[in-house]
Amino acid sequence: MTNQKQKININANYKTKYGFNVAENYVYKTEKGLNEEVVKKISEMKDEPKWMRDFRLRAYKIFKEKPMPTWGGDLSKIDFDNIFYYLKPTDNQKRDWEDVPIEMKETFEKLGIPQAERQHLAGVKAQFDSEVIYGSLLKELEDEGIIFLGTDEALKKYPEIFEEYFGKLVPPSDNKFSALNSAVWSGGSFVYIPKGAHVKRPLQAYFRINAQNMGQFERTLIIADEGSYASYVEGCSAPIYSADSLHSAVVEVFVKKGARFKYTTIQNWSNDVYNLVTKRAKVEEDGVMEWVDGNLGSRLTQKYPSCYLVGERAHGEVLSIAYGGKGQHQDAGGKIFHISPNTTSSIISKSVSAFGGRTSYRGLIYVSPSAKNAKSRVECDALILDAESRSDTFPTMKIDESSANIEHEATVSKIGEEKLFYLMSRGLTETEAMSLIVSGFIEPIVKELPLEYAVELNRLIELEMEGSVG
Amino acid sequence: MLKIEDLHINIEGKEIVKGINLEIASGEIHALTQALMGHPTYEITKGKVTFNGKNLLKMNPSERSLAGLFLSFQYPSEVLGVNIANFLRLVYNKRVKKTLYPAAFRKLLKEKMEILDMKEEFMDRYLNEGFSGGEKKRMEILQMLILKPKIAILDETDSGLDIDALKIVSKGVTLLNKTAKTGVLLITHYTRLLNHIKPDKVHVMRNGKIVKSGGHELANELEKKGYTAFEE
Structure with missing residues (x-):
C-alpha cells in the first residue's frame, strides 16, 4: 500500500459553494453589542405587544446574570460586544419569489432553495440574517388550515397562541443562550398543523447569515395538533469571515395526542460560527417526535435536541450525525425525559472526526418514578479518521424507576x-475505499434524510477529498 | 501470465517462504497446498512477481485489481452500510471502464447470483455484514464472477464450507476458468476442493518451499500418503 494517505475533507469546497456573501444593504442595523436599549429597539422595530417586550427585557437580565457554561466546548472566545444583534435586510416578507431583492434572490438561488421548493416541498421560509424575507405554502395546505409563517408575523396574527405556548417549553431561564435568544429573537418559523391533518411533503426553512459579526437568533414554534402528521426541514450556511458569528436559536415543538412530527436539521455553517441551540419537544399520549440532527459546519456546535415524554406511550427519537473537521468541535447528542408510563425512546448518534477535528456525544436519559415500563435505547458510534482527531462520549443515565x-x-x-x-x-x-x-x-x-439532503451529503463525502501525507 | 520467481517472504522477521517459483498461464488451474497468504504484516525479502511482464510488487492493491488480478480472501471484512449492489456496480464500472446503470447492472448481478445459488435479496444487504462463513465465501466468488479477472488467487476458499457450498464455489470457479480463460491459483490445506475443481498442476509446499509439482494425480497421492511423505 502506498504511504500517500488520502483524507476526506467534507467541506473542502465550502468557500465557492456556500462561503460567498453579497453586499450589505440593510434597512436597519443595530449598533454592535448588547444592552437594554438594543433589546427595546428590536421590540420597537417589530411593533410588538407589551408582554413580549417585557419578556425580552426579563430574558436579557437572566442572560446577564447567568455565567458562561463551561461543561462543553470552548466558549471563551465569544465576544458579545462585537456582534450585531439585529440586521433587518428588507421591509417585509415576500410571498412572490420575484419580489425578493436581487442579492438575496441570488443567494438563495445559489443555495438551490427555489429549485427544491418546486420539486419537493410543501412550503418554504427563507431567512436572511435577522428576518424571514420569503415565505410560501401550497394553496391546498393553507385551505386545510395549516399555518406556516415567519414567527414575527405569526405573533401579530395569533397572539393568543403565543401567550399559551411561546417560551413555555424552553423558558429564558433554561440556559444562558436560551436567555440570549429570548431577549433578541428575530425570525424563525411558526408551524401549526390542525387536528388530523397529514402533510406529506416537508415544510422547509433555510437560514442564511450574510453579514460579518452577525448574530442570528431565530425562534421556532411548532404545534402538531391531535392525530396530525408533518415534517419540517431546515438548512443553514454562512459566508467565511475571519471574524466570529453567533447562531443561537430556540425551537419548541408541541406534539399533541397521537400526533407525529419529524424535525430535520442539516447545519452547514461556516467554520467561524458558534452554533448554540436549544431544541425541545413535549410529546403527549401516543405522540411521536423524531429529531434528525445533522451537524457538518460551525466552529463549535452545542446542541442536544430533547423530548419530554409526558403522555402515556409517547415516543421520542433522536438521530444525530456529526462531522468534526479542521478547527471544528461538534458537541451534539440528545436528551430524553421519560415522565409517563410505557414511554419509549431511542438516541442514535454517529460521528466522524478528521483533520484534527473533534466530536463529542453528550446525552441524557432520565426516567422519572412515574414512568413505569419505560424503554430506551442509546447507540453512539464514533469514527476517527486520523491520529490528530478526537472523539469523546458523555452519556448520562438517571433512572428513578426500577421497571x-x-x-x-x-x-x-x-x-x-x-x-x-x-x-x-x-x-x-x-x-x-475510505469514502x-x-x-x-x-x-x-x-x-x-429527505432525498435532496441525502444526495447532497453523500456527494459531499464522495467528492471532497484532499491528498496529504499521513 | 502470472510469474513468481525465487520469492522469499518474512513474517515477523522469520522466513516463511524460502524461494518459490511458479508460472500460471491464462486458462490454467494450479493448486498450491499449504497456506502462505492472508497475513497482514509480511515482508517480501527477495524475488520477483510479474503479471504479463509488469512488476506486481510495485503496484497497490487497487492497481493490481484493475490490471486483472483477483484475490479471494480467507476472512473478508464486513463493511457496514455499504450496499452490495451499489458497491459491485462501482467496482464493475471501474474494471470494465464503462458505465452500466443500476437497472442493467442488477440484471447482470442477478444472473451471476443464480449461478451461485444466492437469493436476490442478498444484493441489497450490506457487504458481508452478519454473513455466515459460507455466505462470505460465496460473496467472494460472486465478486470474482463480476470482475472477471485474468488471474484469480483463492486463499483457503474451501475452509469452513460444507459439501453443498463447496460444490457451488467450485462451479463458479470452473465456469469462470472455462468461459473467461481465467488462470486460477488455489491455495488450500486440503485436497477435497481438488475433487471438485480439477487443477492442471498441483504444487506441494513444505517448509517454505515447493517440494514437488505434478499433475492432478499428485493430489490423490497427497490424499493417500499425507504431507509428511513429502518432507525433505
Whole structure:
C-alpha cells in the first residue's frame, strides 16, 4: 500500500459553494453589542405587544446574570460586544419569489432553495440574517388550515397562541443562550398543523447569515395538533469571515395526542460560527417526535435536541450525525425525559472526526418514578479518521424507576487497514475505499434524510477529498 | 501470465517462504497446498512477481485489481452500510471502464447470483455484514464472477464450507476458468476442493518451499500418503 494517505475533507469546497456573501444593504442595523436599549429597539422595530417586550427585557437580565457554561466546548472566545444583534435586510416578507431583492434572490438561488421548493416541498421560509424575507405554502395546505409563517408575523396574527405556548417549553431561564435568544429573537418559523391533518411533503426553512459579526437568533414554534402528521426541514450556511458569528436559536415543538412530527436539521455553517441551540419537544399520549440532527459546519456546535415524554406511550427519537473537521468541535447528542408510563425512546448518534477535528456525544436519559415500563435505547458510534482527531462520549443515565429497560451501546472505531485493503483489492483507490467506509458508517442516518439532503451529503463525502501525507 | 520467481517472504522477521517459483498461464488451474497468504504484516525479502511482464510488487492493491488480478480472501471484512449492489456496480464500472446503470447492472448481478445459488435479496444487504462463513465465501466468488479477472488467487476458499457450498464455489470457479480463460491459483490445506475443481498442476509446499509439482494425480497421492511423505 502506498504511504500517500488520502483524507476526506467534507467541506473542502465550502468557500465557492456556500462561503460567498453579497453586499450589505440593510434597512436597519443595530449598533454592535448588547444592552437594554438594543433589546427595546428590536421590540420597537417589530411593533410588538407589551408582554413580549417585557419578556425580552426579563430574558436579557437572566442572560446577564447567568455565567458562561463551561461543561462543553470552548466558549471563551465569544465576544458579545462585537456582534450585531439585529440586521433587518428588507421591509417585509415576500410571498412572490420575484419580489425578493436581487442579492438575496441570488443567494438563495445559489443555495438551490427555489429549485427544491418546486420539486419537493410543501412550503418554504427563507431567512436572511435577522428576518424571514420569503415565505410560501401550497394553496391546498393553507385551505386545510395549516399555518406556516415567519414567527414575527405569526405573533401579530395569533397572539393568543403565543401567550399559551411561546417560551413555555424552553423558558429564558433554561440556559444562558436560551436567555440570549429570548431577549433578541428575530425570525424563525411558526408551524401549526390542525387536528388530523397529514402533510406529506416537508415544510422547509433555510437560514442564511450574510453579514460579518452577525448574530442570528431565530425562534421556532411548532404545534402538531391531535392525530396530525408533518415534517419540517431546515438548512443553514454562512459566508467565511475571519471574524466570529453567533447562531443561537430556540425551537419548541408541541406534539399533541397521537400526533407525529419529524424535525430535520442539516447545519452547514461556516467554520467561524458558534452554533448554540436549544431544541425541545413535549410529546403527549401516543405522540411521536423524531429529531434528525445533522451537524457538518460551525466552529463549535452545542446542541442536544430533547423530548419530554409526558403522555402515556409517547415516543421520542433522536438521530444525530456529526462531522468534526479542521478547527471544528461538534458537541451534539440528545436528551430524553421519560415522565409517563410505557414511554419509549431511542438516541442514535454517529460521528466522524478528521483533520484534527473533534466530536463529542453528550446525552441524557432520565426516567422519572412515574414512568413505569419505560424503554430506551442509546447507540453512539464514533469514527476517527486520523491520529490528530478526537472523539469523546458523555452519556448520562438517571433512572428513578426500577421497571425501566435501558440499553446503551457505544463504539469508537478507526478506519482499519484491513477494510481498506479489502476494498482496494476490488479496484477502488484508497480515497474511494475510505469514502465508501465513511458513507456506510453514516448510512443508517442518511437514509432518514429527505432525498435532496441525502444526495447532497453523500456527494459531499464522495467528492471532497484532499491528498496529504499521513 | 502470472510469474513468481525465487520469492522469499518474512513474517515477523522469520522466513516463511524460502524461494518459490511458479508460472500460471491464462486458462490454467494450479493448486498450491499449504497456506502462505492472508497475513497482514509480511515482508517480501527477495524475488520477483510479474503479471504479463509488469512488476506486481510495485503496484497497490487497487492497481493490481484493475490490471486483472483477483484475490479471494480467507476472512473478508464486513463493511457496514455499504450496499452490495451499489458497491459491485462501482467496482464493475471501474474494471470494465464503462458505465452500466443500476437497472442493467442488477440484471447482470442477478444472473451471476443464480449461478451461485444466492437469493436476490442478498444484493441489497450490506457487504458481508452478519454473513455466515459460507455466505462470505460465496460473496467472494460472486465478486470474482463480476470482475472477471485474468488471474484469480483463492486463499483457503474451501475452509469452513460444507459439501453443498463447496460444490457451488467450485462451479463458479470452473465456469469462470472455462468461459473467461481465467488462470486460477488455489491455495488450500486440503485436497477435497481438488475433487471438485480439477487443477492442471498441483504444487506441494513444505517448509517454505515447493517440494514437488505434478499433475492432478499428485493430489490423490497427497490424499493417500499425507504431507509428511513429502518432507525433505
